[in-house]
Amino acid sequence: MATEAHGESEGLVFHPMDQFIIKPLTGDGPVGLFTITNATLWMALTCLAVFALMVLGTSARSVIPGRIQSVAELAYGFIRKMVEDVAGKDALPYFPYIMTLFMFIVFANFLGLIPGSFTSTSHIGVTAVMAMMVFIGVTVLGFVKNGAGFLSLFWISSAPLVLRPILALIEVISYFVRPVSHSIRLAGNMMAGHAVMKVFAAFAPLVLISTGVGLVVTPLSILAITAVYGLEVLVSFIQAYVFTILTCVYLKDALHPHH
Amino acid sequence: MATDTLGEGAASACVDAGGGAIGLPQLCPDWMGNQIVWLVIALIVIFFILSRIALPRIAAVLAERQGTITNDLAAAEDLKEKASDAEDAYNKALADARAQAQEIIAEAKAEINAELEEATQKADAEIAAKAAEGEKAIADIRANAMESVKEVAKDTAKELVAAMGVKADARTVTSAVNSRLKG
Numbered sequence: 150m151a152t153e154a155h156g157e158s159e160g161l162v163f164h165p166m167d168q169f170i171i172k173p174l175t176g177d178g179p180v181g182l183f184t185i186t187n188a189t190l191w192m193a194l195t196c197l198a199v200f201a202l203m204v205l206g207t208s209a210r211s212v213i214p215g216r217i218q219s220v221a222e223l224a225y226g227f228i229r230k231m232v233e234d235v236a237g238k239d240a241l242p243y244f245p246y247i248m249t250l251f252m253f254i255v256f257a258n259f260l261g262l263i264p265g266s267f268t269s270t271s272h273i274g275v276t277a278v279m280a281m282m283v284f285i286g287v288t289v290l291g292f293v294k295n296g297a298g299f300l301s302l303f304w305i306s307s308a309p310l311v312l313r314p315i316l317a318l319i320e321v322i323s324y325f326v327r328p329v330s331h332s333i334r335l336a337g338n339m340m341a342g343h344a345v346m347k348v349f350a351a352f353a354p355l356v357l358i359s360t361g362v363g364l365v366v367t368p369l370s371i372l373a374i375t376a377v378y379g380l381e382v383l384v385s386f387i388q389a390y391v392f393t394i395l396t397c398v399y400l401k402d403a404l405h406p407h408h
Numbered sequence: 409m410a411t412d413t414l415g416e417g418a419a420s421a422c423v424d425a426g427g428g429a430i431g432l433p434q435l436c437p438d439w440m441g442n443q444i445v446w447l448v449i450a451l452i453v454i455f456f457i458l459s460r461i462a463l464p465r466i467a468a469v470l471a472e473r474q475g476t477i478t479n480d481l482a483a484a485e486d487l488k489e490k491a492s493d494a495e496d497a498y499n500k501a502l503a504d505a506r507a508q509a510q511e512i513i514a515e516a517k518a519e520i521n522a523e524l525e526e527a528t529q530k531a532d533a534e535i536a537a538k539a540a541e542g543e544k545a546i547a548d549i550r551a552n553a554m555e556s557v558k559e560v561a562k563d564t565a566k567e568l569v570a571a572m573g574v575k576a577d578a579r580t581v582t583s584a585v586n587s588r589l590k591g
Binding site: 164166167169170171172179180181182183184186188189192193195196199200203204207210211212214218221222225226244245246248249250252253269271272273274275278279282336340 | 422423427428429432433434435436438439440441442443444445446447448449450451453454455457458459461462463465466467468469470472473476
């Protein structure tokens with residue numbers, strides 16, 4: 150896709166999807182299971198960023214927090230409150246898992262906004278694994294905590310008896326669609342924004358090729374990149390938030406399956 | 409893009425000879441396993457960073473802060489109570505002082521009044537004595553004056569009678585003058 154130049158001029162190069170290519174960091178060899186790739190690098194940087202914020206940032210343990218410690222505490226309070234509000238107090242033991250997901254996604258998203266970087270969360274393989282972890286974890290937890298009573302999640306006792314089997318079918322389908330929507334939402338958002346930026350970026354050097362049209366198109370595309378970048382900053386946080394809050398909602402269903 | 413630097417060797421099912429992506433790189437099956445492995449490792453690392461170090465530390469800091477705030481509030485409450493006590497004591501002292509002052513004033517007033525009364529009485533007595541003395545003097549003077557008038561009248565009458573060339577009896581003149589003065 151988009152391997153050929155297809156702008157108004159031959160000089161314009163459109164490779165909006167190339168930024169998502171996984172490649173080994175050193176050498177040109179094939180990508181094996183444990184090859185150190187650009188994905189590895191940026192996931193490692195994500196871990197480092199989490200470590201920097203949550204461990205180095207709080208190392209002073211000051212009662213009156215500094216800037217970085219305030220941010221770390223803010224993140225802690227934000228997710229903890231979300232877990233407590235959405236999934237209930239008995240979901241707090243699972244708070245570290247949810248915090249892990251949130252910190253990984255939010256830092257992967259933001260690191261992906263650095264020009265020339267690689268966005269781990271733009272890959273469906275990554276988000277699908279996280280979504281499946283949530284799905285399987287929540288389903289197992291539901292059965293462990295409630296036994297067969299977990300199935301009452303699909304049997305809506307407040308609906309008329311005739312409708313219940315139909316509703317149960319719909320509920321089961323929607324339950325199994327959850328990991329799909331959960332993962333595609335995040336990966337799709339991250340991919341789309343980055344691809345759009347890349348397309349606008351490809352238009353930017355037009356002024357070097359054809360001065361007439363370029364005088365109009367180049368400033369416009371630069372403006373568009375700026376605007377989309379601003380939007381992406383917002384989307385990066387919102388998608389991490391959405392992924393996390395949906396995890397909390399699914400967790401609530403597992404802990405309290407009765408409608 | 410950096411992919412342009414990839415040589416021919418990078419070409420695979422998902423990358424063309426020029427290093428460009430074929431289709432969605434996200435759907436390339438060759439790369440999924442690698443990503444999943446590193447993702448799981450990254451998540452485990454982050455989980456241990458958070459659950460072993462960061463989250464307990466932040467929880468401790470927040471608890472400590474909460475404790476400090478609670479302690480400070482209690483101390484403030486204590487100090488407020490102390491201040492209120494001090495104010496009460498001050499007010500009480502003020503009220504006592506006022507009452508004492510009132511007492512002293514009343515005492516002083518009574519003393520002054522007594523002294524004044526005494527002085528007034530003394531003065532009144534003195535005035536009365538003086539007035540009596542004066543009255544007596546006036547009476548004396550009046551009596552003396554009457555005597556002198558009688559004397560002068562008698563003498564004048566005698567002289568007048570003598571001047572008119574009539575030998576007058578002294579006793580008659582005196583009785584006549586006396587009767588006139590009475591009338």
